[in-house]
Amino acid sequence: ACGKDDKADKNKKTDNKTAEKTENDLLAKVKDDGKILIGTEGTYPPFTFHDTNGNLTGFDVDLAEEVAKRIGVKAEFKETQWDAMFAGLDAKRFDMIANEVGIRPDRQEKYDFSDPYITSAAVLVTNKSNTKVKSFEDIKGLNSAQSLTSNYGDMAKKYGANLVGVDGFQQAVELLAQNRVDVTINDKIAYLDYTKQKPDAPIKIVATGEDASSSGFMFRKKSDTLVDSVNKALKDMVDDGTYKKISEKWFGVDVLK
Amino acid sequence: MISIKGLHKQFDQLEVLKGIDLEVGKGKVVVVIGPSGSGKTTMLRCLNVLEIPTKGIISIEGNSLDFSKNVPKKSIAVFRRLTGMVFQNYNLFPHRTALENVMEGPVVVKGMEKSKAREKAAALLQKVGLGDKMDYFPSQLSGGQQQRVGIARALAMEPEVMLFDEPTSALDPELVGEVLRVMKDLAQEGMTMIVVTHEMRFAREAADEVIFMDGGVVVERNKPEEIFINPKEERTRKFLNMIQ
């Protein structure tokens, strides 16, 4: 680097500084832009899905929108598949993920989470005609349809089931109905939504897990400023009853705990 | 003995053969001449049943097909083996060597043992002067050599009559001679032959009879020395003037 390049170097440094600033202060950036980019699947009812008019809606969507409002920015949702959601967050195409993402230690290694906003139990689901499986202990050696993206797979493995990888709950149910697998472990709320839509589905809950798991909004690491204000907004919502209203709208009960 | 009676061939609207009658005695050599489009090729193709005539009867050595009725595929395949066809542009199988080209018929159609077929094919290639080119692919042979392989391939099926459709017209002038020589040898050995060609040397030296076709009919037939020097028909005279 001779003299001539010095100036360019200097420019770069200052550039870097501003970049660093916005990088460390995501909240400031979001406020600057007046909008928060939220990644979501849009195909996971009742959390994030499209209503009959084609509009994106759901529990996570409503919550995220309310949070954005309280931060004072517009919520802009970006819909894509599960894998692309993570890559999109890494690539800074989204600031936050609102997709009922379970808070798990391995995820916390790479990402930041908000405080949990929902707690749900795991349920063991079988075909209606199945009389043998009565508890989680019974699934040892049986085939369990599990999505790659959920923590229920680990649970099934823990109880000794053989995992059959599927892309979502719907596929698992299809396999159960056709007796191609024996069981699936999944989110109780998702199960309830499914049976509401398809009351004649030949499936039933045979057991409910004791330890419930909780989900939250997900962020890139070092998003502290944004996470803090999101947490604050969440807390305010719980305090002033907004959260309860949204929860009851979707589930009829309060699902926070 | 070959006999053609009332042979007609129609393509869509176009009647190409308008009633051909012809008899060729065993061992005779007939040369067919005539202007382009007069139906020479079509007649040969009908004899090899590559075209199905509209009507007419063809018989070769007692086997006969009457095309006024529906002719079953099977009898066509059988009849086809009575004639050997040599094409203007050779139509050798490009993916087979000279030897394999000649063996193909005996092995596949006649079910001859490979070793026997190979022997036979080698002898035939020897006969047409290609003893040293047996393992060459067609693309590695000159036009004259390819045409001689074509002759050997047809001979391998031991046909009653050999049909030649302008066998030398795609050849360089200096390569014409080698093919004509093989054909003359065949004639001398007593092979019955019908040859469409404008090589007057061949007609003069090897033909028993020359036939002049025009507009789908046989206009004139005569000994070569007669027809060339003293054609009876005006149309024949005009045509001969044009090509000589």
Next chain:
Amino acid sequence: MISIKGLHKQFDQLEVLKGIDLEVGKGKVVVVIGPSGSGKTTMLRCLNVLEIPTKGIISIEGNSLDFSKNVPKKSIAVFRRLTGMVFQNYNLFPHRTALENVMEGPVVVKGMEKSKAREKAAALLQKVGLGDKMDYFPSQLSGGQQQRVGIARALAMEPEVMLFDEPTSALDPELVGEVLRVMKDLAQEGMTMIVVTHEMRFAREAADEVIFMDGGVVVERNKPEEIFINPKEERTRKFLNMIQ
């Protein structure tokens, strides 16, 4: 005036032209004969610069290219327009009508206005006797007609010299005449022509000189009446015997 000096052409190992020297006066007609592989086509292609000679000098009407040095692409394109080439197998553009084939050069290469080019092309087609076939595609024309379109296409570029590579050898015998007639007319109008052909009638009637090539060199050159009746070289005599 065309002059070729020390023209050599080598393909990989094979030396095809081994030093050709030739001069052709303005308005003269030269016929080139010789066995297959003797280099006749290669010589014509060198004159049209479809092949780049290994060494040698070609000059046409004062423009000259020396292939001992590196010749820029641009001068090749310019030089190419001095010669018009007529191919053995016509090489017409199949996706263009007869008229469009002839217009293509003037419009695309010379940038002539379309209407003017159309007029000119029509006149040329008239001249080669195809006034009524202008809107036909090549596939709809007989070989003789296609070859005449090929001649018109070359003439449309107003070359100094016309090169013909066996222009009639792919034609049916009765179609040969119509092409030769057009060529004879051209010769009479004073076009300089180099013609590779084995049509002895044409050589006798239209050539000022006949050149016999063999093994990449000019073996003998003479007036047609001399060379056919009384060739000086043994090789020439042998060749003439074979093709006649």
Next chain:
Amino acid sequence: MYLNSIFADPERTARLMDIAKTSLQPMLEGAIMNTIPLTIISFIVGIILAVLTALARISQGKVLRGIAGVYVSAIRGTPLLVQLFIIFYGLPNVGITLDPFLSAVIGFSLSIGAYASEIIRAAILSIPKGQWEAGYSIGMTYAQALKRIILPQAARVSVPPLSNSFISLVKDTSLASLVLVTEMFRRAQEIASRNYEFLLVYTEAALIYWVICFFLSVLQQYMEKRLDRYV
């Protein structure tokens, strides 16, 4: 059994009919707004790229030939999904952040460019050398002969295989949802994930694709006929 159960249960039949009806509009919207424009734009850009690549691959220049060769091999050798992934989620890491639609166009064009270049290369090589020479002999340059003589004839032989590519592209655009383009199949997924009738809704989407592809194959036949005019 399936059909049985449908007709045995009039309520279910009605539900399915209703879903089929109401899902038609959003899917068609997705097709018209995104699937079709994406397909057409990518195909056109891809074909231009393919011609250039084909020319590079048959050119004399070794460097040019090498670059084109690596491009074709890399694109043909790796999944389109990953290519789109890299364009949309990978490039921002090196400071290039592209629009969803633009990313999709780039991804699909690169893909068509690689596959079609092989087709066009073969087609160009199948035109007899004599056609080049006839062009040269009346004084044409390489570019002129290519444009006026060779490509129009190469077009004729390439129409059927290029249609194969075109028709595949129509359906491959469903990958665009990965980069946030709401094309038709994404709509189908949205609808099915709400009512869980995946089989029905996907089949309906397949039928719409079929209609589009049918029009394309009619276009193909028309082109073939038109270009065959002179044969």
Next chain:
Amino acid sequence: MYLNSIFADPERTARLMDIAKTSLQPMLEGAIMNTIPLTIISFIVGIILAVLTALARISQGKVLRGIAGVYVSAIRGTPLLVQLFIIFYGLPNVGITLDPFLSAVIGFSLSIGAYASEIIRAAILSIPKGQWEAGYSIGMTYAQALKRIILPQAARVSVPPLSNSFISLVKDTSLASLVLVTEMFRRAQEIASRNYEFLLVYTEAALIYWVICFFLSVLQQYMEKRLDRYV
């Protein structure tokens, strides 16, 4: 910037390197156990189907031609994903329940059968009529001429476009995960869904695909050369 950030952060670099290393084995396993066998079996079955379809489409029989035409149109016109979906999740509704691997083989074979039939049909039609006639003239039947004369020559012209299909198939097998076949890309998804490095792991999978496709294109070149022997 990305590269910068990787090398600026040695911990992250080490993590990525480690993921890349440990994910190689399961992916290769998926490739060897499923991706490759699935590709090869489906391609062979598909080609047989394609030849039969091509023959049906150029045959005289109107019914045969019609059936073949609808088959080709339906398969080319609809997404492979939906076809697999119907085979695996739809057929049980009418009482046909198939194995995952078998379902995948059927789906991919049907697909190759349709696309390749167009290629083979064009190749057969490109063999000069004189070759059929030369076969007939020495007494061959249709079947004999086809097998001994026409198909071997058609093979030559079809190798490049069929390789296109083959290479596409390698990557299309990633759809097999939909019907529960754990092929390579599924493995990649499993791995990435544990460590969330989708971009890295997918790119690694793409490289493995590339290697497989590279071998295929070497095979293609060998076949082309072998079949070009006599030209």
